[in-house]
Amino acid sequence: MICPDADLLLEIVDLHARVEDQPILKGVNLTVRAGEIHAVMGRNGSGKSTLSKVLAGHPAYTVTGGSVRYRGADLLDLEPEQRSRIGLFLGFQYPVEIPGVSNLEFLRVSTNARRSELGKEELDTFAFEDVVRERLEVVKMDPAFLERSVNEGFSGGEKKRNEILQMALLEPAVAILDETDSGLDIDALRIVAAGVNQLSTPENATLLITHYQRLLDVIIPDYVHVMAAGRILRTGGKELAFELEERGYDWVDAELASESRSVAEVAG
């Protein structure tokens, strides 16, 4: 839902980042307002996942230029945990298994960190169980998964449901979902997508990172961005995703090539 007067949540300006000595992001610009759903598409290696990890504060990535403001404040200054507490959520492409740490306790500690930031009362074990059981409905998850270790031995679909369950508990203002559709069969995809739709409100925004149109059949984006070579090359409406589905990414290469030619001409 596009509303030009809605609150500015995320403002990415000329963002550059590298991993080890390899520059990956080379000038990303993106503005996200409350109520919007953005899809970021692009080939493998275009920098989509790097963008999500940089936003979440992954220590392996170094920001080398540009800025990211979240609700007007400098996001890049904050530790990863602080970013989560103030309402930024990253749904992992590959959720991490943590043996020996109970999923229920993990969810509770995490939820309380966010609640504490919002000035809400922390939930004890019993109160939290009530909250989590109600939220399980969002992703139709079996309560048995609460008793297990975090993601340990979960199937791909169960891990993704667990991610959306965390999103449902943390109620972020900006949710970045990195390839949430990967590894899901069509039924699991529908459940996860329904969960995301249910959690989407005029007050929050979602950034979907995906390869495929099929996720965008069930979560309708307001904007589609195509990433290539560490930048957003083109932005359009949902029809841009259909175009990509039909034409593939070859035109992206052509566009990049002509761009570098024109840059060369200007330089020459």
Place this chain on the structure above:
Amino acid sequence: MMASLSDTDAAALAQGMATAPWTQRFLDGLPAPAGELETVQWRGREALARQTLPSRRDEDWRFTDLVPLLAVFDGTAPTAGSSGGTDSPAAASALPPPAPDTVRLLLDGRNDPLAGQTLPAGLSLLGEGEWPLALGHTLAATGCQAHWPVELNQATASRCLALRVSGAVASTLELVSVAGADVSGAAEAEPGATQIGQRLTPVRVLLLLEEKASLNVLQVQLGNGPCLSSLVCEARLGRGSTLRHGLLAFGAGEACFLGHLAVEQELESRLESVWASRGWALSRFEPRVSQAEGGAHTSLKALQLAEEHQLVDTHSRVVFEGPDGQLEQLHKAIADGHGRSVFNGAVKVPRLAQRTNAAQLSRNLLLSNQARIDTKPELEIVADDVRCAHGATVTRLQQNELFYLQSRGISAAVAAGLLKRGFCQEVLRDLPAAAAGWEPLKRLLAEA
């Protein structure tokens, strides 16, 4: 915290002289042999006098320096009661009430553990005609009867808790030993007790499980300040019997621990042993299992923590003397600060032990640059039709796990604690339920 040896002791150690001055002083300081184990004490003292102290020139002790232990008895460590403080695991007031369906016996190697206690159904004391014959049998069968820590225990323990187990015992047997400062009232110094006697708490246990018997036992060994907690536990598992054995060994300050667990298993018997150890200046634990005819099941799980300047050493040994035996062994260690963790896991599968199925895994978490981990699986397999797996890993906290937790609003410190606790839980969750009430274990879980 550590006292150094005098020059003469160091020289004696270096030369491997018989009856090192330390041993002589130690023996001289002991009260005269007495009690039901008087003859065992005499033999133990003779053996100590003959043996040289274990030193780092012995392959089995090459990482493990006895200095902190020798210092306990050298008058170089502070006197009992001067250290430990409020976080002492051994404060008498810290003894929690026994868990439901648990019978607790206090063992100090001197007083009668059964005073004012009734043994649960299925347990009975071995008679005077029985235990002297049985005592030491399993030590010999597992090849540790002459080990220095065993002789030290034999030289000093004047009592042994010797029990026969018949049928399925419903209650958990909890055997508690508190060494060092602020010992509970039950173990108040007897008249004439020497300082060495006060600093050493030798516990000797003998369990004979009859055919198809089953028993849950939790041993709690606590030590605080300059003291030695010494444990020798022998168990013989009759055909089809089951022993679920837990050991909580928690020390503080200069306290040291020496433990031997020797188990003989007959066909179709089951041993499930889980132990957790923390806080000892020096700890050496040697679980030794012999499957007398193979065909039994052995499960060994351990967690040991080496922090500050502590040294924690486990030498385990499992021998299959017949076919179709099974072993599952998981040994976990955390080394932090300047701590050092040592694990040596011997598994012997001779030719007659065909179709043995054994798996040993050593997993280690290294949390500081000054800490050290030495782990060595030692599998000796002669039989050809066997499945023996082993593995050892030493890792730090995983960055991807830390980041995942942090990305959910959990601070780096809390995330590290959760991961550490997760590492511990894989072992701790298998401790007998009665372990849950013990403060040092609760503290480990709360801070980790």
